Amino acid sequence: MTPPSGAHAVWLLVRLRLLRLWNLSGSVYARKPKPGRSRAATGRKGRGRWILPIVMALLMTAAFTSMSRSILLNLHCELAPVTACGAQTAAYDAQDVAVNELIQERFSPELMRGLTMHVALLWLASLLVPLGSRELAHTDWDLEWLVTLPVPRATLLWARVLERTVTNATGMLMLWPTCLVIGWYGGLRWWAIAPATLATLALLAASSMLRTLADTGLRLSLPPSQLRNLQAAVSVAAMPLIYLTISLSVPGQGIALGWAEAFPAWTLWTPPGLVIQCLDGGAPWLALLLAAQVVLILYAGIALLQRQLADGVVATGTREAGRRTGVAGTLRILPGTPLQRRELRLLARDRNFLVQSLLIPVIVIASQMFFTGALRDMAQLGSDPKLLASVAFGLGSYVLVLSALQTVNTEGQALWMLYTFPHTLARMLREKAALWAALALAYPAVVFAVGIASGASVDSRLLALMAQVAIGMPVFALIAVALGVWACDPLAPEPHARVRPTFVYLYMMLASLYGYGLYTDAWARRLAVVVLMAALAVALWQKARDELPFLLDPTAAPPSRVSAADGMLAAVAFFALQAVAFFALHDAAGPPALPDMALAFAIAGAVVYALVRLVYWRTGANGVPVLLHGGMAGTLGWGAACALPAIAIGLVWMAGLRHAGVAIPAVAIDGRVAWLVALASVAAPLFEEFIFRGLIFNGLRRSLRLLPALxxxxxxxxxxxPPLSMLPVFVLGVCAGCAYERGKGLLAPIVTHALYNGAMIAVQL
Incomplete structure (x- = not known):
């Protein structure tokens, strides 16, 4: 057999790496197995997994594009010598002025230097983030088996640099939107897509070459223990760079803007500076100069790599065992279960994991607040309780995303051993979640202690924020462990490929929503955020517990069953569709019209009901709620009986509000009582009971006892x-849940709900 040519060998190796990463990522589209290859009682893994990665990828690309635009416009307003941005009081007005000025003229020299620093920081982050991954300290080095192929070593090195160029997802996500935005405002408009892509690949090629030089030299000269320490240091150094770049989007003379203003002009002739000049409509010879510099870096790097590997790719001492630590005896006296003490022992031994989970969150939050100017001194923590609570929760939640979410991943290939223990895997994961929640709580405790020492007043407002943060830690520990069941692939052969970043982004979005609950002044919104996040944690844990017996099965998934997570998702879709439908129907000022409200409610409810039933029908789900179970008379009787206490509490509550002089928001009835009755006594009971009793309560009953589920x-x-009706509606929810529990169908709670709403309408009318 004739060995492949150099170019063909490079293509084969790069294609192999791309296919391998595609398979490790979970396969955006899972092929249907052939008949007889999977168990009939279970479904296939990967069902619907292509939806969330695509949505999150689009959201992240949009977010980086928006941030790149804000950075460019802010640099123009702050650095350009003559600009009208400063005369605008609102940020969006200043950005509009900056857009008009950039359209009419080319970038100023000051803006060019600022953008060069911006791109250089992103380029350096694209080098350090992959270099600080677990691949550096991994005991197996793929180059050790690649050199056994019948291919020249130089060809292998070119293939390695090329595949790292096209698979650097972090660098692509940061650099491509930035280059695209610069090219757009540089006058290229839609023609900027191709130049931005080529410029990004040129920068990533240089980054990949330097990364290959660094990790090759380090592997050949340092033992594994020092490699782990160095990896931890590199991962720590990469975080401030990212937040330094983000701070460029904040108006005002911050630290990063001062550095951008003083950035030297000679950097315009480096690859990042040449990229800026090319995308700003520079002369064609600038692109040739950029290509020449990148080619020179690549060929010089290949020559250095050849020299590094002249004596082979296996260095002495790379397989020696790590040094023993003296923490085992100390950890025996710590409280907790044996499993939790084992986690602490492993955490103390793994310095890289220790730094990433406990130190990096402090560096990330501190860098973000320092470079953006959100925190100038410690006294500001004492004067702003919301900022104090936000910092406390941010630290704790970030610790959990780097620890609790990695629970399954840290077990790795040894996860099968946990199945042999005399406890369920769910119980052991709950113990780990409790451990990480306790460790994460230490950070808010320290932050609040510093804030109080800095002058924060210990009043009811601060105590409420402290309680909200304290509740959030165990809630998000459970959310992180549950999401980690889907985010981590224990069957992946490489540790760095076992985590799906989609679920990390989802966790961060949920944490941002909880952070909004800390900043809002409305107590009802705070309560709603806490309750919804707690319910979501229970629902996700139930869904994850169904998945646990199938973690080590490469093909099968748990059978489809109604779960509380389905109900939470249906509730979100229901209210989102209702808002969209009402916005499309209602175009007049004043109070909302009843016909529009009723029609939007009915449209959203019908769409959600149809979609949920379609999904359950296609998946053959068990436990789908039915309308009637048993006799009609008994069902109606239970529905009416459960409505009586709810109506009584509602009437007493309404009388109390009137006695206290509380104004009840009015709805434009205009004599259309029929619409009001149709909305409150027909549409609302029908659709809301399907979601809240048929899906959420019915799903919770699989995991909880009756009273907690109710x-x-x-x-x-x-x-x-609305806040005024929360208490009687809570009682109605309990009564409707009792009706569903007794009637075993949706008709009984529908009757309870309809009678309650009808009684409230009759009293108000």
Whole structure:
């Protein structure tokens, strides 16, 4: 057999790496197995997994594009010698002025230097983030088996640099939107796509070459223990660079803007500076100069790599065992279960994991607040309770994303051993979640202590924020462990490929929503955020527990069953569609019209009901709620009986509000009582009971006892209603849940809900 040519060998190796990464990523589209290859009682893995990665990838690209635009416009307003941005009081007005000025003229020299620093920081982050990954300290080095192929060593090195160029997802995500935005405002408009892509690949090629030089030299000269320490140091150094770049989007003379203003002019002739000049409509010879510099870096790097590997790719001492630590005896006296003490022992031994999980969150939050100017001194923590609570929760939640979410991943290939223990895997994961929640709580405790020492007043407002943060830690520990069941692939052969970043982004979005609850002044919104996040944690944990017995099965997934997570997703879709439908129907000023409200409610409810039933029908789900179970008379009787206490509490509450002089928001009835009755006594009971009792309560009953399930589903049902009606609606949710429990069908809670709403309407009219 004739060995392949150099170019063909490079293509084969790069294609192999791309296919391998595609398979490790979970396969955006899972092929349907051939008949007889999977168990009939279970579904296939990967069902619907292509939706979330695509959505999150689009969201992240949009977010980086928006941030790049804000950075460019802010640099223009702050650095350009003559600009009208400063005369605008609002940020969006200043950006509009900057857009008009950039359209009419080319970039100023000051803006060019600032953008060069911006791109250089992103380029350096694209080098350090992959270099600080677990691949550096991994005991197996793929170059050791690649050199056994019948291919020249130079060809292998070119293939390695090329595949690292095209698979650097972090660098592509940061650099491509930035280059695209620069090219757009540089006058290229839609023609900027091709030049931005070529410029990004040129920068990533240089980054990949330097990364290959660094990790090759380090592997050949340092033992594994020092490599792990160095990897931890590199991962720590990469975080401030990213937040230094983000701070360029904040108006005002901050630290980063001062550095951008003083950035030297000679950097315009480096690859990042040449990229800026080319995308700003520079002369064609600038692109040739950029290509010449990148080619020179690549060929010089290949020559150095050849020299590094002249004596082979296996260095002496790379397989020696790590040094023993003296923490085992100390950890025996710590409280907790044996499993939790084992986690602490492993955490103390793994310095890289220790730094990433416990130190990097402090560096990330501190860098973000320092470079953006959100925190100038410690006294500001004492004067702003919301900022104090936000910093406390941010630190704790970031610790959890680097620790609790990695719970399954840290077990790796040894996860099968946990199945042999005399406890369920769910119980052991709960113990780990409790451990990480306790460790994460230490950070908010320290932050609040520093804030109080800095002058924060210990009043009811601060105590409420402290309680909200304290509740959030165990809630998000459970969310992180649950998401980690889907985010981590224990069957992946490489540790760095076992985590799906989609679920990390999802966790961060949920944490941002909880952070919004810390900043809002409305107590009802705070309560709603806490209740919804707690209910979501229970729902996700139930869904993850169904997945646990199938983690080590490469093909099969758990059978489809109704779960509380389905109900939470249906509730979100229901209210989102209702808002969209009402916005399309209602175009007049004043109070909302009843026909529009009723029609939007019916449209959203019908769409959600049809979609949920379609999904359950296609997947053959078990436990789908039915309308009637048993006799009609008994069902109606239970529905009416459960409505009586709810109506009584509602009437007492309404009388109390009137006695206290509380004004009840009015709805434009205009004599259309029929629409009001149709909305409150027909549409609302029909669709809301399907979601909140048929899906959420019915799903919770698989995991919880009756009273906790009643309370959780009723709390979720209450917080999505106006604050004045939360208490009676909570009672209605409990009564409707009792009706569903007794009637075993949706008709009984529908009757309860309809009678309650009808009684409230009759009293108000």
């Amino acid at each position: 309370g959780a589903s009723a709390a979720v049902f209450a917080v999505i209603h």
